[in-house]
Amino acid sequence: MTKTDTPLISLNHIVTKVNTGTPNEVMILRHLDLDIYDGDFITVLGSNGAGKSTLFNTISGELPVDAGTISLKGQDITTMTVEKRTAFLARVFQDPKMGTAPRMTVAENLLLASQRGKRRTLRLRRLKQQLPHFKALTATMNNGLTERLNTATENLSGGQRQALSFLMATEQHPDLLLLDEHTAALDPKTSAELMHQTNQRVTEENLTCLMITHHLDDALKYGNRLIVLDQGQVKFDVRGAEKAELTKEKLLSFFDIIE
Template sequence: MTEAILKLEEVSTLVNRGTAQETQILKNLDLTIQAGDFITVVGTNGAGKSTLFNVLAGNLRVDAGHLKHNGQDITRMSEEQRTHFLSRVFQDPKLGTAPRMTVAENLLLAEKRGQHRFLKPRHLKSRLAEFAQLTAVMHNGLEERLLTPTEELSGGQRQALSFLMATLKRPDILLLDEHTAALDPKTSAQLMQTTNERIQKEHLTALMITHQIDDALQYGNRLLVLKDGQIIADLQGEAKQKLRREELVQYFA
């Protein structure tokens, strides 16, 4: 069997350390992720979903255990260093883009993710046709607004741009942190479908937090259920395909 692309070994985290409110969130959590996995992550509020993503992204250090990327220990690796192989799309469309920069400028910026940046000519005009083709796959008119400041886009267009920016460099790990939750139902469904298409086409490895039970069932090859900082179900392959909505809801009882 090939080396796991990402592995968590007995990972634990504490918040409010040293105070009366000290709480353990993740509790000796083990998780092995193979290249190409598309994992939907569900659980009640406080189950540890966002904490898990913060640990993976490196903006929350673990108190015990280890994280490994392609066999290399990255437990103490900084958030900035992890941008070389990991991207994240947040729930809030405003968090993934530079508001005063145009769509095209944001895409240019995304091309330099995880790299040192220098002052040099942008050659932006020569890239517009390429960026138009890239944004057209989102099916929301983004290709017609390449020279529009991002702050003037609709929420759906801005989130679509965030998703494109996160996947432009084909990261080893893509974290989708309820990335459709702030959108209206129609826009959410459209972005979710496009998300799945791009993940499949580019053979990306992705984890997606969602509160939409139907999305958790429909998308991905694995489904994780978190409760009280632990994985209480890891459903894969046929087990996930056969899982019914009523059965999944029982995990929240």
């Protein structure tokens, strides 16, 4: 983590509800506070219903905030639209089918990602000029994606498609990367390979990242910081040397306490 006293993203006393104004109204995030610093790689744990996906949907703007504020570099973005947030935020979902255009080729998807957050104008695609870069980029995944640049994304394997989603999300070096159980739908071998590449890219490029996972081993192995959500609040936040010393047994005992 970069040494700075100023958070990149701050969530202050966030309340997020679903089914607002109906008999089924439920408060998911309950006055949640979270500061995310430049260069943080945070693994996010929590039981079902703890608020993990709601946290991501709130940060990305998919869900409105009922109370509290969200700031980016000191600027209030609480009411900023989803579209405007794509200028600084990218997300990879659990489902490999999300995040890519199925009928577009791998190269066309990467070209689209290269324009994320930029002003759209009528101009030539310049796809051919970008192919050397796309070949080098896909080669980092070591999964045959380089040979499939002209293949429609819908014809890729699940692992290749998820690797493409990850490359698209990180192509423009977003201020914040949200990984929403991005390896959960993959087989163990493919999942491990994508996690290795994820860690390498996030670390080498000093990306600020939140990663939801149900795998305690991954939560302990990756990142400089680990948080546990429970009943819509951050109940456990450990980083640096303290995180490095954390064991699976200690983490499991903590879950026993909050459950």
